[in-house]
Amino acid sequence: MPESPKHLLIVDDESALREAIAERLADHGFQVEQAASGEQALERLAEFAFDILVTDLRLPGVDGRRVMEAAIDRYPDIIPIVITGYGTVKDAVEAIKQGAADFITKPFQFDAFLHVLRSALEQRRLKSENAYLRSQLENRYRIDGLVGRSRVMRDLFQLLETVAATASTVLITGETGTGKELAARAIHHSSPRRAHRFVAINCGAIPETLLEAELFGHVRGAFTGAVGTRQGRLEQAHRGTVFLDEVGTMSPALQAKLLRVLQEREFERVGDSHTIKIDVRVIAATHSDLARMVVDGTFREDLFYRLNVIPVRLPSLRERREDIPLLVQHFLQKLSADSGRGTVTVSQEAMRRLMAHPWPGNVRQLENAIERSLAFSHGRPQIDVADLSADIQNQPGPADADTTWFPDDGVDFESYIEAVELSLIKRSLERTQGNKRQAARLLNLKRTTLIEKLKRLEPRGELPKPPI
């Protein structure tokens, strides 16, 4: 959304200084009004909700502090900046205590003033953005620890809730760290089985010989070391849900036994002939392509169809970069609560780099990155670019090695890069409804550079289609 211009009221009885600042601020896109006295300022404040108040502290009559108080009282979100005379730092400190966002001491250079103003605006923006993200985390954009507000995640949440109401078998697919286990738990916790157990078993982490006994249990003497009779994980999940993670790693023999469980809901403990009946919901997960394994003959086709009754695909983080700020907020809250630290924010530039990273390890990797940067920020209230690991800092952008397609017969480098440029420019213009200044800002380009590039690239016509 294009940002609307900020309305600023400047209060100073020194007209030359006031007018000079007002004029230059207007050049920088601010909507400026002036007041020559405290009284005048109070009148204007009574009529109009300014975003920013800049006031000299020393004014004849109603002084700057009273103006500021009145402004904050009426508009708690206003950004008050005070101007103090040389040698009156004490007044400035007092003003900050009373709610001034910052101060600047006369005489000053306009650029220094602009800097104070911009950083106060940035602080305010971050603060309100954080408050916004926090409020989103509290309600709609999460179920059971799964966080996201992108279209794909909202669709996923809806699917999980629908699926939870059924007893059908679910196959969850997705890259590593995309939240497959969280999704399985979310289904269980929203299902009528929630009062019973959720039993997770990672088929890929247990040696083949032990997996069978782990799943089905065993009787005494069933194999060397089976000193007693033991219940298997399936039995433990009776009336609840069993989560079979990395199901693609199962041997053909176990695949056959699992198929029987899915078809008949029955099995025998290892070394026993007594048949056990159970009532269990099965959720399986895999990061491999099971359909491909069926074609290759390494996974049973009938089992695949029995598992894949309801397919649930978890999107990679690359497909939903817009969720990154919300996830970052989520992890910051979680981690700073653990460590007893106060509210921590992320600078705009650091967030840009986080959003540009390809995240091959998805949400798990993002969580680790936030934990690391929190440690490196040494208690400061804001995480900055320098606190991120080098690979995230030096992010070349989304068209990196991980996502770049490469045709067999090569590519024309120059026109490919131009196509990427044009595509980014077009997307940023779409995002800003055609506002070139905003679009240039999103791309970290000068507006004139963006316009030049558009002029140069657009008439080229058909360029190879970039993959991003």
Ligand SMILES: Nc1ncnc2c1ncn2[C@@H]1O[C@H](COP(=O)(O)OP(=O)(O)OP(=O)(O)O)[C@@H](O)[C@H]1O
């Ligand atoms: N949408 C999400 N919101 C919040 N946290 C998430 C989300 N997705 C994943 N996580 C976090 O990322 C980590 C990995 O999640 P999970 O174990 O569910 O992933 P997985 O897909 O099962 O990964 P793997 O294939 O490696 O087993 C966990 O710490 C989890 O809390």
Ligand SMILES: [Mg+2]
């Ligand atoms: Mg997992």
